[in-house]
Amino acid sequence: MKELLAARDTVNVWMERYGVRFGVYKNGVFNEQIFPFDSIPRKIPADEWAMLEKGLIQRVKALNMFLYDIYHEKRIVNDGVIPKEFTYESKGYMPDCDGITPAKNVYAHIAGIDLVQDKDGRWLVLEDNLRIPSGASYPMIARKVTRKASPQTFRDNLVADNRNYGDMLREMMDYINDGRGINVIFTPGRYNSAFFEHSYLAEKTGAVLAFPGDLVVENSNVYYIGINRRKHRVGAIYRRVSDEYMDPLAFEPSSLLGVPNLMESYRAGNVGVINAFGNGVADDKGIYYFVPKMVSYYLNEEPILSNAPTYLPFFKEDFDYIIKNVKKLVIKDVAEAGGYGVMFGRDMSPERLEEVKNLIIQDPRRWIAQEVVDFIDLDIIDENSNPSPRKCDLRAFVVTGRETKVWKSGLTRFSRDPHSFVVNSSQGGGFKDTWVMEK
């Protein structure tokens, strides 16, 4: 490990030369930044991983079943397990998807499950990201670079190889594609914050990186337009564009990114869309509360992974608790993502606390409240080259094709501010490699 830490500068030089960046818009200006990488990895022992793996597979299976159910029979609502206010009124629920079964009945092909580990070593789920979770490319390329910079470290530590993520994605895409045509990764373009990832995953999966304007729909089939307007049938689209911008004729009419009539092709079962349309209903922060109940309902199993203690002001008992204890809770706006809309009661002035209470009273469905989980710190090497503890989470990637598999790694994000719990890259956070130990 000492060798790896000594190679820190070498690692950063290599990351820079591979263009490992993410884009940020500030005051309307696009800037590319290096995603700060810390060489000290998060290590997960094999037995701990085995439990996590089981729990993640269980959770994603239940979420996939929920998505099928909510766009078909709606049993879980009819049986009173989830109130209808949390499904049909969710921003992520798409009535256009009602009755559509995506290719191979998979909805959440790539799930990014955010977890933290509390001081007792318990893993708690913070969020399920089932639309377009990003971040896998960073630990992938970090591993490639760190192995190069410090081979001895990897001789001395039995770490599961994580450079197979491209193969996992390709296998899943081929399964969903089912021989209909080529696989494409559809990017909104080079000025998207995650463009590095889009292009790197295209390289690693062998899929064609498609840009807005490259895809057309004819006779309910999707085609990629090649040189001399030659058309190549597309069998699977791993889209990195939000639902609402994917088809201007079905969703947001002002979208210039989308593929007109894509929804028609999808509905006809002529193209696989990864992840499926309408998944937003399952990664709504309000629905998160119900995921352990989904596990019991669909799988008839005890949930292996727990949520962070969460309250829904929608329920009277929870509402009263939140209003009374708002100062010690973290309040989250269900419509926000990327670390936005997260408010810590302890950091708010009395006036702001009153404002937040009023917001909750006015629209209880819009908010959730969670106990502040005192999750463990991991050391990073700070700007003065000293080890310094920071809050870290873990985004685990679960890929579902023929089977549901967990990638033996993950994106460990850390807060750069020693006093902050917010780890998102869009909020200035950095990342670490995640080592899943073989022994």
Add this chain to the structure above:
Amino acid sequence: MKTILSENKANCLYWLGRYAERGYIMLHLMRRAYDEVIDVPVGEVPYSDFLEKLDVYVSSEFTTSYQMMMQIYDPNTVTSLRSVIEMMMNNAIVLRSEIYSESFSYIELCRDLIRKKADAKEMNITELQPITDWLLAFWGSIRERVRGQVYALLEIGRLVEHLDMYIRFEYEKSRLHEIWSMIEKYMVTEPELFDKGKADLFANLLESDGIYTSKESKDLILEILNSIVLV
């Protein structure tokens, strides 16, 4: 598997090939110009011949040494080395999956260095030698990893730019013929990428004796060269 390219990507590949070659040859010619200036007699304007051949207006408002620095680092001068490298990157950035991260990394290195040297107002041209080295490594990586039409488009771009710069700097015709014969091979394997009529016209002009006799004749052959490839 055959790589499938959109027209935009084909265009980016062609222009990546062109800019990478322009950067390489420009640096080579800059080094030569710096060397020649050592012997320029008092009273003559240094670098003016170099700048004019690149169609840079030589202004009497500034010294040509200053204009030469602008020709290296100014991001707003479209013919500057820095602009050429920025354009290399603009094309390469959408092509990672076609050229692979290893090839891409050499472009990234060139871009980082030119920016750093520009910030430092570095005037010693030997400090830019790594750009030449990385561009050679870039082409080595391309030859090692890339095949088919992706390779053809990059190489056609490289050869067209090579010819363009050789014509601008009035290289011997035998050198031009040598490169043109390499382009002709691609006209056989990738005919849909070329305008046959323009290519024939160019070949005829190349045979004539007057290509360097006037600015007009040079501009004409350059104009035809730049319309041969259809991407």
